[in-house]
Amino acid sequence: MEKEYYKNLAEKYFAGNITEAEISELAGWIHNNVQLSDWWEEEFEKSDTDIPLALRNKMFARIKAEVLNEPVRIPNTKPAGRPPRKALVPAWARWAAMICIPIFIAFFTYNILSISDTDIQSPFIVKADKGDKATVVLPDGTDVILNSASQLSYLRDFGKNERRVQLDGEGYFKVAHDTRHTFIVQVGELEVKVLGTVFNVCAYQDEQDVTVVLLEGKVGVHTPSSSLIMKPGEKMNYNKSTHKFTTEKVYPEDYVTWTKGSLYFQNESLDNIMKALSRVYDVTIHIDSPRIAKERFTGTIPGGGIQNALNIIMLTSPFRYEVKDSVIVLKEK
Structure with a gap:
């Protein structure tokens, strides 16, 4: 085949x-x-x-x-x-x-x-570099969009017994329905298992949490010690250190605006937001103050460049920024 x-x-x-x-x-x-x-x-x-x-x-x-x-x-x-x-x-x-x-x-x-x-065991690898996105159609017809600085890999026997992919970064999945072959997104010790559904997984190595947002269908999230079943409209957070799950009801479309060029943050720390902006716009951002790093922001940032994003966040956060040797430095006002 x-x-x-x-x-x-x-x-x-x-x-x-x-x-x-x-x-x-x-x-x-x-x-x-x-x-x-x-x-x-x-x-x-x-x-x-x-x-x-x-x-x-x-x-x-x-x-x-x-x-x-x-x-x-x-x-x-x-x-x-x-x-x-x-x-x-x-x-x-x-x-x-x-x-x-x-x-x-x-x-x-x-x-x-x-x-x-x-x-046969050497994997296919699809990458999206910093500042880019990548779209791939898997052999079973599943559509995947990779966010900046993300990688998806799968073995050549994909679909023979199971449909397993490994994700590093963030991916939006529209999984082709197949009752005979489970679709699995592997993120470290965590597995997201589905038969056919629409969901988003964010699992960057430099972030403490893995998040899954379910838009359609039903998914099971499993670790060696625990598991849960998600319903549409739920967001799951998995802490890599404590190995604990938390879930909350959300408006799931907010969390996939990145596929259309915007960014959405819900009560997110500026530390994590700046990591996201550095990936999306392929820039280096340094936070000069621990207090600024802990500030939180909620809102949608439309496309328009790094300066536009920073100016929007500055409307509700007490910082200013300077550019030194191509590095953006955030300072207290």
């Missing part, structure tokens, strides 16, 4: 009807497996000896950049004294259509069969 899935992705790539998320999956499949990546390169090199060397270099660089996400230097082989010609279809694209489709067919038909058990 998995081999057929990625074969279809390869065919969609060359047909030109593949999504950005599917390109990311295909690239991850090839790029994360050295054996398959090396084979791809060898097959391309011997695919057609009649192709001019300059054109072959350009083709291979372009395909590696797009499929393997590996920029390659192209030697300067442009003939001197020859005027450039315009073409409706680049030569490399015409050759790629003839060469790369058969390569991919052979690639997925024969060589995946030789993947070792070790290769």
Whole structure:
């Protein structure tokens, strides 16, 4: 099933009807497996000896950049004294259509069969860097949006017995319904188990609490020593130090405004808020006063940049800020 899935992705790539998320999956499949990546390169090199060397270099660089996400230097082989010609279809694209489709067919038909058990256990990893977000569609059709500085990983046998992913950071999940395979979000010792539902998990390593907000359906949250069942409209906090659960009723849509570019905080400390802002806007923020760090803020901050966010929080919090050597410093008024 998995081999057929990625074969279809390869065919969609060359047909030109593949999504950005599917390109990311295909690239991850090839790029994360050295054996398959090396084979791809060898097959391309011997695919057609009649192709001019300059054109072959350009083709291979372009395909590696797009499929393997590996920029390659192209030697300067442009003939001197020859005027450039315009073409409706680049030569490399015409050759790629003839060469790369058969390569991919052979690639997925024969060589995946030789993947070792070790290769199968190497995970797919999707990352959202600071200042960015990432969207991925899992093999079962589950939609995931990752917030800034977050990572999602899952093994290649995803969906065979269970649908398990590991999360570091924050993710918004729309889980495809499947009564035969439980969907599990693993965060350290904590597991969020569902069959099909909509929820948000926030679990950054530098924060004390893991939070789960349930929008639709029902989820079970489990640790080695305890568990609870959540209902829509509930927010669960799990303290990593005390290993205790607390729950409260909330308006869940507030907690997923980040997927649309806004931020919502409910009685949150400025210390945690500044950590969130530093991830979202990829800036360094230093709080110069312990008293400021303990101040709390409730409200929604629309998109508009770091200065706009700080100015909104300043309306109700007693601090000012300065910028020193690209570092934002919060000081008492």
